[in-house]
Amino acid sequence: MVKVLINGYGSIGKRVADAVSKQKDMEVLGVTKTKPDFEARLAVEKGYKLYCAIPDKERLKAFEDAGIDVEGTILDVIEEADIVVDAAPKKIGKQNLESIYKPHKVKAILQGGEKANDVEDNFNALWSYERCFGKDYVRVVSCNTTGLCRILYAINSVVEINKARIVLVRRAVDPNDDKNGPVNAIKPNPVVVPSHHGPDVVSVIPEFEGKIITSAVIVPTTLMHMHTLMVEVNNNISREKLLEAIKETPRIKLFKAEEGFESTAKIIEYARDIGRLRYDLPELAVWEESVNVLENEIFLMQAVHQESIVIPENIDCIRAMLELESDKFKSIDKTNKALGIE
Amino acid sequence: MVKVLINGYGSIGKRVADAVSKQKDMEVLGVTKTKPDFEARLAVEKGYKLYCAIPDKERLKAFEDAGIDVEGTILDVIEEADIVVDAAPKKIGKQNLESIYKPHKVKAILQGGEKANDVEDNFNALWSYERCFGKDYVRVVSCNTTGLCRILYAINSVVEINKARIVLVRRAVDPNDDKNGPVNAIKPNPVVVPSHHGPDVVSVIPEFEGKIITSAVIVPTTLMHMHTLMVEVNNNISREKLLEAIKETPRIKLFKAEEGFESTAKIIEYARDIGRLRYDLPELAVWEESVNVLENEIFLMQAVHQESIVIPENIDCIRAMLELESDKFKSIDKTNKALGIE
Amino acid sequence: MVKVLINGYGSIGKRVADAVSKQKDMEVLGVTKTKPDFEARLAVEKGYKLYCAIPDKERLKAFEDAGIDVEGTILDVIEEADIVVDAAPKKIGKQNLESIYKPHKVKAILQGGEKANDVEDNFNALWSYERCFGKDYVRVVSCNTTGLCRILYAINSVVEINKARIVLVRRAVDPNDDKNGPVNAIKPNPVVVPSHHGPDVVSVIPEFEGKIITSAVIVPTTLMHMHTLMVEVNNNISREKLLEAIKETPRIKLFKAEEGFESTAKIIEYARDIGRLRYDLPELAVWEESVNVLENEIFLMQAVHQESIVIPENIDCIRAMLELESDKFKSIDKTNKALGIE
Amino acid sequence: MVKVLINGYGSIGKRVADAVSKQKDMEVLGVTKTKPDFEARLAVEKGYKLYCAIPDKERLKAFEDAGIDVEGTILDVIEEADIVVDAAPKKIGKQNLESIYKPHKVKAILQGGEKANDVEDNFNALWSYERCFGKDYVRVVSCNTTGLCRILYAINSVVEINKARIVLVRRAVDPNDDKNGPVNAIKPNPVVVPSHHGPDVVSVIPEFEGKIITSAVIVPTTLMHMHTLMVEVNNNISREKLLEAIKETPRIKLFKAEEGFESTAKIIEYARDIGRLRYDLPELAVWEESVNVLENEIFLMQAVHQESIVIPENIDCIRAMLELESDKFKSIDKTNKALGIE
Ligand SMILES: NC(=O)c1ccc[n+]([C@@H]2O[C@H](COP(=O)([O-])OP(=O)(O)OC[C@H]3O[C@@H](n4cnc5c(N)ncnc54)[C@H](O)[C@@H]3O)[C@@H](O)[C@H]2O)c1
Ligand SMILES: NC(=O)c1ccc[n+]([C@@H]2O[C@H](COP(=O)([O-])OP(=O)(O)OC[C@H]3O[C@@H](n4cnc5c(N)ncnc54)[C@H](O)[C@@H]3O)[C@@H](O)[C@H]2O)c1
Ligand SMILES: NC(=O)c1ccc[n+]([C@@H]2O[C@H](COP(=O)([O-])OP(=O)(O)OC[C@H]3O[C@@H](n4cnc5c(N)ncnc54)[C@H](O)[C@@H]3O)[C@@H](O)[C@H]2O)c1
Ligand SMILES: NC(=O)c1ccc[n+]([C@@H]2O[C@H](COP(=O)([O-])OP(=O)(O)OC[C@H]3O[C@@H](n4cnc5c(N)ncnc54)[C@H](O)[C@@H]3O)[C@@H](O)[C@H]2O)c1
CATH class of the missing domain: 3.40.50.720 (NAD(P)-binding Rossmann-like Domain)
Known part of the structure; x- marks a missing residue:
């Protein structure tokens, strides 16, 4: 021990x-x-x-x-x-x-x-x-970088990544923070594009140098971050194969909007319902319907439970x-x- | 069974x-x-x-x-x-x-x-x-009425209530509701004062007929309702005795702002930390520092976890x-x- | 008349x-x-x-x-x-x-x-x-499509667009809407990527068929929508030339974070201060610092005042x-x- | 000059x-x-x-x-x-x-x-x-105290005030503040009841010493503060006479929920529509339907545009x-x- x-x-x-x-x-x-x-x-x-x-x-x-x-x-x-x-x-x-x-x-x-x-x-x-x-x-x-590393691992396990473009919509504060805001604003954070989140991924995966372009804003919510990914790959890959890869990657969970997972609030409700301590969801949450492949480009949306990932x-x-x-x-x-x- | x-x-x-x-x-x-x-x-x-x-x-x-x-x-x-x-x-x-x-x-x-x-x-x-x-x-x-019944029971157990004036600040929606608002407004609800919450208490405690005056607003938050009570009583009672009565009443819990409980967010954090399923807090939360007695009038602030109370x-x-x-x-x-x- | x-x-x-x-x-x-x-x-x-x-x-x-x-x-x-x-x-x-x-x-x-x-x-x-x-x-x-048409016009006036990838972060409701939400959630809207916003741009600009990829989320704020654009172009173009084109395009205004425009809230404060009726800002607001060109790809962030654009x-x-x-x-x-x- | x-x-x-x-x-x-x-x-x-x-x-x-x-x-x-x-x-x-x-x-x-x-x-x-x-x-x-002084003036002009109990629901930040919160919490502020707002009124109206009891919370919204007043008076007074007094007091405006003024958001929409610079509403806004008199006690709800009052x-x-x-x-x-x- x-x-x-x-x-x-x-x-x-x-x-x-x-x-x-x-x-x-x-x-x-x-x-x-x-x-x-x-x-x-x-x-x-x-x-x-x-x-x-x-x-x-x-x-x-x-x-x-x-x-x-x-x-x-x-x-x-x-x-x-x-x-x-x-x-x-x-x-x-x-x-x-x-x-x-x-x-x-x-x-x-x-x-x-x-x-x-x-x-x-x-x-x-x-x-x-x-x-x-x-x-x-x-x-x-960080939580955002961890979420990105996981999904990039899943994608990379089935196809080579040429360029990933990612927009991060960040929760303003953790749920227990009652001091900081904003209350009613969207903030570019940082205002410069590409943001520092790309290089942060590269600190873990040096071979992605120059291949990860990110941009981020902060919005007044506390539950989860959300990412949209648009990833150019070097080969056509089927949506099914991609979904399979996502399912096989540890610590990623697919959620279907069709089953009621229409927002980060519903994903957190799920974590509450299954009895997770502090409703933690260390798994990256990927919306199944959002996963799409069009002409060598992969699209998807995912949510990150910042407190536990x-x-x-x-x-x-x-x-x-x-x-x-x-x-x-x-x-x-x-x-x-x-x-x-x- | x-x-x-x-x-x-x-x-x-x-x-x-x-x-x-x-x-x-x-x-x-x-x-x-x-x-x-x-x-x-x-x-x-x-x-x-x-x-x-x-x-x-x-x-x-x-x-x-x-x-x-x-x-x-x-x-x-x-x-x-x-x-x-x-x-x-x-x-x-x-x-x-x-x-x-x-x-x-x-x-x-x-x-x-x-x-x-x-x-x-x-x-x-x-x-x-x-x-x-x-x-x-x-x-x-309802959740609000249940919270009021409990605290009135505690007060009533040590002193006779002449008139209770209560303002309810209601959470807009439950945390899993991602459709309703408001996003950035305070709503009188109802706009008529006194509101129907007084009569609702009376439906449980008929002897309080005419003694409970309430007013309510809705605010854009999801975690808990909050109440301020100003209760005229027919006798001087010490703050200590009142706190004792509150402690002895089942399903009420005292929280100290001094220990970090500065908002409903912190109270929910506590429920998460102690491992409550879905972070439920069926106990009424009363802020210890808010409990006060001045010239036959009792003052206090309390929060109601609407989903579980x-x-x-x-x-x-x-x-x-x-x-x-x-x-x-x-x-x-x-x-x-x-x-x-x- | x-x-x-x-x-x-x-x-x-x-x-x-x-x-x-x-x-x-x-x-x-x-x-x-x-x-x-x-x-x-x-x-x-x-x-x-x-x-x-x-x-x-x-x-x-x-x-x-x-x-x-x-x-x-x-x-x-x-x-x-x-x-x-x-x-x-x-x-x-x-x-x-x-x-x-x-x-x-x-x-x-x-x-x-x-x-x-x-x-x-x-x-x-x-x-x-x-x-x-x-x-x-x-x-x-729509407001979002109008904002996109304007900036694409500016870009298109100086360089040919190959593919535009855009993520829209939408205000949940207008400021006078006190009924709808969400209060504390981020919603993919729609959950399918690419979203319908691309085809909506194409309804105005048919030559962009297949070139506009969009994804959108809704966030709990009322003031403005926000967009991140990542636009691949067929030629290297200098940031200066691009900024020039943006400035020359009617109904676009540049804002500098450095001057205090750190969020949509600050942009609206500007519209209030200059005495605009209802604080309307029909001009598309582009963050100057966000405008960037890297290897034939243009990046920028912009905000859309949905009520007036x-x-x-x-x-x-x-x-x-x-x-x-x-x-x-x-x-x-x-x-x-x-x-x-x- | x-x-x-x-x-x-x-x-x-x-x-x-x-x-x-x-x-x-x-x-x-x-x-x-x-x-x-x-x-x-x-x-x-x-x-x-x-x-x-x-x-x-x-x-x-x-x-x-x-x-x-x-x-x-x-x-x-x-x-x-x-x-x-x-x-x-x-x-x-x-x-x-x-x-x-x-x-x-x-x-x-x-x-x-x-x-x-x-x-x-x-x-x-x-x-x-x-x-x-x-x-x-x-x-x-302050803005809250100014609002209270005005309405107390109106009431005092027609009937003697014995005791005013007031709960203040305060907007968290001004609309241009994109740093402070809370995002999703209600905060007792201060946690002690009665709060300092009563003595602040007394600094203007010394004869109200001991007659003004206040309590305050902060909620995540930016537009206006809201107050519920419950005012014991020494005489029965008709609702009509009270409304008359409110109308005659300078810098107070009555709003009817029935006409669509169902929240602070709608009141601000009005100020925008009538062309007020920065949508300022220096007048105290009182909800007409909320004004009520029951057994020598006056009830009402009002909103304060903190930036301009x-x-x-x-x-x-x-x-x-x-x-x-x-x-x-x-x-x-x-x-x-x-x-x-x-
Ligand atoms: N909260 C998140 O969403 C999140 C996610 C991923 C990573 N992180 C990172 O984790 C780290 C901690 O963040 P957090 O959210 O837990 O912060 P927090 O504010 O919740 O907790 C920080 C703790 O550190 C204590 N502390 C303060 N000064 C200290 C000192 N000098 N030495 C030791 N402890 C001290 C505080 O008392 C507090 O308990 C940060 O680097 C943050 O960026 C946070
Ligand atoms: N949520 C709270 O904060 C709260 C607190 C106290 C009391 N209540 C009361 O509890 C009741 C339920 O509220 P809730 O918040 O759980 O609502 P909810 O919307 O979360 O759940 C209602 C459930 O009822 C089901 N339903 C819909 N139509 C039905 C029908 N015809 N017959 C049977 N079930 C049907 C829905 O599928 C849903 O699962 C309401 O009376 C509400 O006022 C709610
Ligand atoms: N608000 C925005 O941000 C925004 C931006 C761009 C485009 N739009 C579009 O503009 C249109 C109007 O939106 P809005 O935000 O002004 O809506 P709104 O709800 O503010 O106003 C709609 C008005 O139409 C009236 N109305 C209702 N039924 C009607 C009927 N049968 N015939 C005529 N009028 C009727 C209502 O009384 C109301 O005054 C929608 O198509 C919307 O998508 C809105
Ligand atoms: N904003 C409100 O809702 C409101 C309402 C009523 C009263 N007040 C009171 O009005 C005062 C100002 O508040 P505000 O909201 O306008 O603040 P603010 O932060 O909007 O403005 C304060 C201004 O003072 C300037 N400043 C900073 N340090 C200074 C110094 N040493 N000397 C001179 N100026 C300095 C800042 O640059 C800023 O422009 C405070 O006492 C506040 O409590 C504010």
């Missing part, structure tokens, strides 16, 4: 903790929070050892004052960890890497809020498991970096079984 | 079905749907016997065409039922009562979308359990109508334990 | 009426409403002669009961009209065409809610003015159909000057 | 500038901005002299670099001003008062984002015009402080005529 420390028990961190707990080959050494809020209290109630993310007496005292059991600060536990999964807010991961993980010589996974070249390599279970095997500092790419990837990344399993498909399979996903 | 038929497997119906399954003294005889959508498929996958809500060959065939196992129409099963929980859309419940339940002499529970005097009596576990004992046709009042009430209502348990508190307790709520 | 009857004084109709009033060569004969609401009252206050859109005594009486001056029904005025601009809701325009305009032998313009082949031809001032010259039944294409087109369409002006650029210029747009 | 400097040309500042320009007894000396964005450019295009709000060379240079004509910094013009209307963001007004206005001995109006006791007195044209006559530092109260108040406040007009009703009348409001 390798010991995993989760630094930053927020949207991603709490999910990684729960996912680690469910695996047979790893355990949660502890989790960290900066404030004694209800998430901190729930972490303790779930049985996680809680540490203060910031090595500061005042902060530590705040937890005690709030009556929340805290074991110490991250510095009291860091060296016991076989690996740290950093899930601190954007840009803080990089700081933690330099100020804590490297000095304490502990392997670390950063998240998609950090930059591709802050680390040794960039992880997606399907594409770069082998490359990250045994590495020390790796980034699990990277969770199984973090688990596989731990296995790769700690050399717990050399075959990516075996790792994917273990993770999926443990999490009850497809 | 009494047999419960759920007519209308939508937002309320599917939750009632799951809640009935968890009780020791009742079981799900079957559930009905009008269309073979993903909810119908999931009902079958969960093991519920599915019937077509509309006794029509065409409709029945639609299920078969979609490859969904359907046992027949509601008319094939209605007379086996000890009771029907009707969870059809607003106004349809009344129609079903007259055209199906009464002719087939089966007891029936209607929901809050129907009118108070469509039935023999109106149900809230705390207030009218005894009154509904053994009755044939009863309405479980009436579910335990439906269970208790079944027990009362079928005379399964004569003590309301025992029924409440059985229901709560089975559902894992407080 | 030709006489224009506006049938359906709603979002589009009221704007067309105001725009017709401002032209020197046409006047408003009357406007119609189905209900005596505040829009009807304002029409009369503005000096428009009001008719009941539905030739029905009851309806007519409703206006009188509400104290709103109504001149009669549409049948009392239709034959005085040189042309009718139909701005009734989707699908009603087609019905009106068959049941009223054709029998009464009056020329008619339908709007984008109708189908391309309900009429003789499809209008955009830049592309099909000459083609519609003198015709009897013409459709002014088709208004000047309706005016030009009247001129074309009534043969008031044979040169499209002269008509465009007259319209723009009268409306104070660029 | 007195000279008015507007410090902070944002949502409030730009409206105050335009309103001052329309009066006969005052003129705009200049306006200030901190950044050379499109609002700065439009200020210059409108003919306002533009100054940099921050006396800093770097800042000044930014304007020049952007090609926007700037006359200097606020320190170059402050002493020419007869009065400054400060419309800087919350809390900055107080800082400007201490660091600029007082040292330079210029009279100043602060806005509702500042605290009641940062200034000598608090202004509402109906209630405290006389009290502010000739004073040096006065605050025009305080604008005429700022104009009257200038007149009072500079002693341009001693009769409040004459000032109100001059302002209203100049602005074209009722």
